[in-house]
Amino acid sequence: MSTGTETIERLAQQEYRYGFTSNVEADLAPRGLNEDTVRLISAKKHEPEWLLEWRLKSYRAWQTLKDPDWANVKHDPIDFQQIIYYAAPKKRQALDSLDEVDPEVRRTFEKLGIPIEEQKALAGVAVDAVFDSVSVATTFKDKLADLGIIFCSFSEAVQRHPDLVRRYLGSVVPHSDNFYAALNSAVFSDGSFCYVPKGVRCPMELSTYFRINAKETGQFERTLIVADEGAYVSYLEGCTAPMRDENQLHAAVVELVALDNATIKYSTVQNWYPGDKEGRGGIYNFVTKRGKCLGVNSKITWTQVETGSAITWKYPSCLLMGDNSVGEFYSVAVTNNWQQADTGTKMIHLGRNTRSTIVSKGISAGHGQNTYRGMVKIAKNASGARNYSQCDSLLIGDQCGAHTFPYIEIKNTSSQMEHEASTSKIGEDQIFYCRQRGLSTEDAVNLIVSGFCKEVFRELPMEFAVEAQKLLGVSLEGSVG
Amino acid sequence: MLDVTNLHARAGDREILRGIDLKVGTGEVHAIMGPNGSGKSTLAGVLAGRPEYSVTGGTVLFDGQDLLAMDPETRAREGLFLAFQYPVELPGVNNAYFLKAALNAVRKHRGEEELDAMDFMTLVRDRMKLLDIEPAMVNRPVNEGFSGGEKKRNEIFQMAVLEPRLAILDETDSGLDIDALKIVAHGVNALRSPERSTIVVTHYQRLLNYIVPDYVHVLSDGRIVRSGGKELALELEEKGYGWIEEPEGLGIRA
Numbered sequence: 001m002s003t004g005t006e007t008i009e010r011l012a013q014q015e016y017r018y019g020f021t022s023n024v025e026a027d028l029a030p031r032g033l034n035e036d037t038v039r040l041i042s043a044k045k046h047e048p049e050w051l052l053e054w055r056l057k058s059y060r061a062w063q064t065l066k067d068p069d070w071a072n073v074k075h076d077p078i079d080f081q082q083i084i085y086y087a088a089p090k091k092r093q094a095l096d097s098l099d100e101v102d103p104e105v106r107r108t109f110e111k112l113g114i115p116i117e118e119q120k121a122l123a124g125v126a127v128d129a130v131f132d133s134v135s136v137a138t139t140f141k142d143k144l145a146d147l148g149i150i151f152c153s154f155s156e157a158v159q160r161h162p163d164l165v166r167r168y169l170g171s172v173v174p175h176s177d178n179f180y181a182a183l184n185s186a187v188f189s190d191g192s193f194c195y196v197p198k199g200v201r202c203p204m205e206l207s208t209y210f211r212i213n214a215k216e217t218g219q220f221e222r223t224l225i226v227a228d229e230g231a232y233v234s235y236l237e238g239c240t241a242p243m244r245d246e247n248q249l250h251a252a253v254v255e256l257v258a259l260d261n262a263t264i265k266y267s268t269v270q271n272w273y274p275g276d277k278e279g280r281g282g283i284y285n286f287v288t289k290r291g292k293c294l295g296v297n298s299k300i301t302w303t304q305v306e307t308g309s310a311i312t313w314k315y316p317s318c319l320l321m322g323d324n325s326v327g328e329f330y331s332v333a334v335t336n337n338w339q340q341a342d343t344g345t346k347m348i349h350l351g352r353n354t355r356s357t358i359v360s361k362g363i364s365a366g367h368g369q370n371t372y373r374g375m376v377k378i379a380k381n382a383s384g385a386r387n388y389s390q391c392d393s394l395l396i397g398d399q400c401g402a403h404t405f406p407y408i409e410i411k412n413t414s415s416q417m418e419h420e421a422s423t424s425k426i427g428e429d430q431i432f433y434c435r436q437r438g439l440s441t442e443d444a445v446n447l448i449v450s451g452f453c454k455e456v457f458r459e460l461p462m463e464f465a466v467e468a469q470k471l472l473g474v475s476l477e478g479s480v481g
Numbered sequence: 482m483l484d485v486t487n488l489h490a491r492a493g494d495r496e497i498l499r500g501i502d503l504k505v506g507t508g509e510v511h512a513i514m515g516p517n518g519s520g521k522s523t524l525a526g527v528l529a530g531r532p533e534y535s536v537t538g539g540t541v542l543f544d545g546q547d548l549l550a551m552d553p554e555t556r557a558r559e560g561l562f563l564a565f566q567y568p569v570e571l572p573g574v575n576n577a578y579f580l581k582a583a584l585n586a587v588r589k590h591r592g593e594e595e596l597d598a599m600d601f602m603t604l605v606r607d608r609m610k611l612l613d614i615e616p617a618m619v620n621r622p623v624n625e626g627f628s629g630g631e632k633k634r635n636e637i638f639q640m641a642v643l644e645p646r647l648a649i650l651d652e653t654d655s656g657l658d659i660d661a662l663k664i665v666a667h668g669v670n671a672l673r674s675p676e677r678s679t680i681v682v683t684h685y686q687r688l689l690n691y692i693v694p695d696y697v698h699v700l701s702d703g704r705i706v707r708s709g710g711k712e713l714a715l716e717l718e719e720k721g722y723g724w725i726e727e728p729e730g731l732g733i734r735a
Binding site for chain 2: 424427428429430432433434435436437438439440441443447448450451452453454455
């Protein structure tokens with residue numbers, strides 16, 4: 001829960017030292033977006049002039065762009081002048097005990113097997129015990145700092161490491177890349193920054209740290225991760241606990257840069273509020289995620305488990321520029337009730353002997369609509385490039401839909417490309433078979449679904465794979481029988 | 482153990498079982514034979530609780546409890562096991578993982594401790610030895626890419642691990658060559674015990690050479706028309722089912 005993460009975050013960060021200060025009087029920007037809004041945001045965050053210029057440039061680009069209409073999703077037009085683009089982090093009332101937390105949310109916590117103390121933290125209950133995790137977080141930070149790893153909020157990075165931010169910001173997703181990326185570039189609220197120096201292998205999954213320390217970043221999150229030569233980092237974003245938010249539109253940008261021989265593993269578990277059973281409410285998650293394998297032998301792996309949001313629009317992609325670089329995309333996307341997802345990847349092969357792997361698993365239940373949209377592009381100079389794509393769809397019930405749009409563009413003759421696709425249904429006979437062995441219908445569906453997703457789950461950090469599996473179960477609850 | 486009285490069932494609007502009476506005592510092996518379409522597999526399915534059949538009359542008691550009131554998983558947890566005629570594939574679902582989940586569901590129902598991975602594997606290894614199952618099979622996805630013979634052996638293997646009180650083998654011999662048939666029969670015989678009852682549903686007498694039943698019942702047009710000892714199976718083999726279905730055969734039923 002955002003309330004809880006904010007609480008923890010504030011404790012960990014000691015009152016948000018960078019970005020928001022008390023001498024700014026107003027908490028909220030006026031509704032709507034114009035150049036003044038952009039200037040206000042930048043001023044509130046005490047940003048350097050170059051960053052303000054970059055935001056303004058993005059804003060101007062955004063004005064010339066059009067809301068994309070090619071995705072296979074339906075929603076009412078979004079009124080961008082109705083959105084509040086800046087709000088100072090609110091001090092929320094801490095709850096006294098878990099009893100005050102929405103029972104529905106608690107039930108989900110229990111199903112996910114989240115430890116009590118962590119439940120409290122996530123739900124925003126005032127706690128003592130969780131201060132353990134704060135000290136754990138601090139210990140982590142010290143350990144990372146010893147290795148020269150920078151890992152902090154985006155705002156903090158702008159203040160403390162402006163050169164790094166300036167060098168890489170927008171270097172993967174240009175300010176005018178697409179409508180939502182341009183919007184994010186103009187008004188991004190906060191996010192994360194990570195830099196792993198030459199030859200350093202980040203010794204821990206940044207996940208363990210992140211789960212309880214995720215940031216209250218608002219609707220326009222910005223993430224930038226740079227792995228210098230020979231560096232390795234595994235980063236996990238998101239949380240299996242249900243995330244509710246008052247903001248309906250989320251437009252994040254994630255940029256990854258891998259230099260020579262560097263590896264970045266980026267794993268996402270996304271469980272934003274999907275709307276109710278009738279399809280009311282729910283988050284629109286319109287995200288631009290892209291990684292640049294800039295150096296030779298570099299590698300970027302995207303792994304995502306997408307179960308939340310009313311509408312998901314995201315294509316974590318890899319630009320394979322360095323020779324022998326590797327891009328991977330492993331995805332599970334679930335749509336239940338009235339959820340819609342249009343997700344996939346782009347693998348752009350520019351360097352020689354570049355390789356990419358795409359494994360996409362779409363699960364549709366209820367009235368959910370699930371679209372895989374992927375592009376594999378092999379440029380003229382990318383001799384010896386190879387791609388393997390596999391797109392599987394699983395249907396539960398007969399009201400849902402699965403769609404696949406693979407685009408392939410190959411400009412040389414020495415490359416290889418394979419594409420496999422399948423669509424299957426969870427059969428009554430499969431469920432009966434499991435029930436005859438003593439499993440409940442719900443367990444049967446979970447079992448079949450996790451079998452279907454196995455290739456993706458094994459790419460997730462171990463502990464998270466287990467949670468992701470449970471999460472799928474919760475997401476598909478009631479979809480059969 | 483099992484007491485079926487005047488059982489009627491239909492699939493859609495077609496009546497398939499038209500009044501089955503059957504008593505299976507503890508430790509007994511009953512064979513149910515009959516021509517195609519006589520209702521053998523329907524009977525097996527109705528006992529296991531297949532949702533596509535609806536029971537329109539009669540009662541079934543399983544150890545004195547109303548079996549028909551239980552959902553399929555409760556029947557399984559109470560100790561009723563169906564070896565499927567067509568075992569279902571569960572792609573990507575590890576066989577051992579599946580079995581462990583199943584076994585623990587049964588144990589939980591009985592109020593027993595769930596087995597941890599170590600104890601479970603000990604049990605599995607023991608059963609593998611009993612049935613001559615190669616270890617690789619246990620770690621493959623459930624029935625995925627299995628040959629016909631492997632699927633049937635896997636059913637018997639599951640049965641060996643789950644140790645049901647009543648096992649129903651639905652045409653376990655269909656599609657098996659003689660070697661595979663012997664292996665499966667060997668497995669079933671190894672699991673015979675005074676506490677366990679078995680119903681063997683089969684079209685051919687062949688299987689009964691290897692799994693020797695205590696009783697044989699002949700099903701025709703949704704009713705049991707003949708019951709007898711194991712020699713009835715031989716008689717059927719000789720004379721064919723036509724003999725049973727002739728009018729004088731019907732007289733015997735009464």
